[in-house]
Amino acid sequence: MRAQVAHRLGSPHVLRFEEVDAPTLGPGQVVIDVRAAGVNFPDGLIVAGTYQTRTEPPLTPGSEVAGVVVAVGADVAGVGPGARVLAFTGMGGYAERVLVAADMVFPIPDEMSFVDAAGFPVAYGTSFHALVDRADLRKDETVLVLGASGGVGLAAVEIAAALGARVIAAASSEEKRRLCLEHGADAVIDYSGAELQEQLRRLAPGVWTWSTTRSAVSTHRPRCVPSPGAVAT
Numbered sequence: 444m445r446a447q448v449a450h451r452l453g454s455p456h457v458l459r460f461e462e463v464d465a466p467t468l469g470p471g472q473v474v475i476d477v478r479a480a481g482v483n484f485p486d487g488l489i490v491a492g493t494y495q496t497r498t499e500p501p502l503t504p505g506s507e508v509a510g511v512v513v514a515v516g517a518d519v520a521g522v523g524p525g526a527r528v529l530a531f532t533g534m535g536g537y538a539e540r541v542l543v544a545a546d547m548v549f550p551i552p553d554e555m556s557f558v559d560a561a562g563f564p565v566a567y568g569t570s571f572h573a574l575v576d577r578a579d580l581r582k583d584e585t586v587l588v589l590g591a592s593g594g595v596g597l598a599a600v601e602i603a604a605a606l607g608a609r610v611i612a613a614a615s616s617e618e619k620r621r622l623c624l625e626h627g628a629d630a631v632i633d634y635s636g637a638e639l640q641e642q643l644r645r646l647a648p649g650v651w652t653w654s655t656t657r658s659a660v661s662t663h664r665p666r667c668v669p670s671p672g673a674v675a676t
């Protein structure tokens with residue numbers, strides 16, 4: 444089968460399509476015929492060797508996919524050959540087929556396209572974990588999303604809005620802020636200027652902050668959480 448392979452760490456340009464061995468199924472595993480693969484910020488970090496866990500080359504990146512199940516391990520229940528699924532793969536998704544742990548594979552509804560499904564696990568899973576599992580965000584609470592126009596950020600905006608929270612989205616350009624409003628933000632702020640704290644004090648006396656970006660974390664987050672308030676991590 445064909446896969447994208449990096450033989451050295453670097454920019455995405457180091458990736459090349461190559462013939463590689465097809466995956467060998469084991470217990471608790473599922474083989475998926477990949478129809479679409481998500482591209483996330485961390486996928487680029489993995490290829491560059493700057494992600495929090497380092498994988499030495501040769502490597503095939505690709506942290507999330509959608510496709511059709513080809514085979515399942517003998518002990519796998521709940522999903523079988525032919526099922527349309529999405530999966531969190533961690534690595535290996537940029538290939539014609541990928542081997543995934545069965546508990547990372549989820550059936551998708553007929554009306555969900557493979558392309559939409561392949562962009563779902565990382566962005567929505569990350570923001571759901573931050574806002575629901577960690578922050579326990581409730582209806583009528585306020586959440587500030589930094590880096591709100593990116594993949595993880597827009598997912599956070601949508602999830603928080605669906606929970607009934609008041610969503611303040613921070614983004615660096617007019618176009619990005621408009622996008623946030625289209626995805627359910629109640630208010631937007633420009634966080635590229637120095638007056639961020641002042642804007643926030645006017646908008647929200649108590650707020651959860653979900654920072655999706657490293658630079659936003661380091662430059663803004665500790666200083667911009669009004670009291671009472673807390674940071675979702």
Ligand SMILES: NC(=O)c1ccc[n+]([C@@H]2O[C@H](COP(=O)([O-])OP(=O)(O)OC[C@H]3O[C@@H](n4cnc5c(N)ncnc54)[C@H](OP(=O)(O)O)[C@@H]3O)[C@@H](O)[C@H]2O)c1
Binds near residue numbers: 484565591595613657
């Ligand atoms: N912990 C986890 O499980 C997990 C999972 C997925 C992602 N992440 C992390 O979440 C962050 C966002 O990922 P993503 O996939 O949503 O990324 P993305 O779609 O590329 O969005 C990143 C956003 O961050 C802002 N930004 C600030 N400084 C930036 C810079 N130097 N380069 C690029 N963008 C910058 C940009 O908005 P503005 O221009 O408005 O600032 C941009 O919209 C990344 O740091 C990623 O590593 C963590």
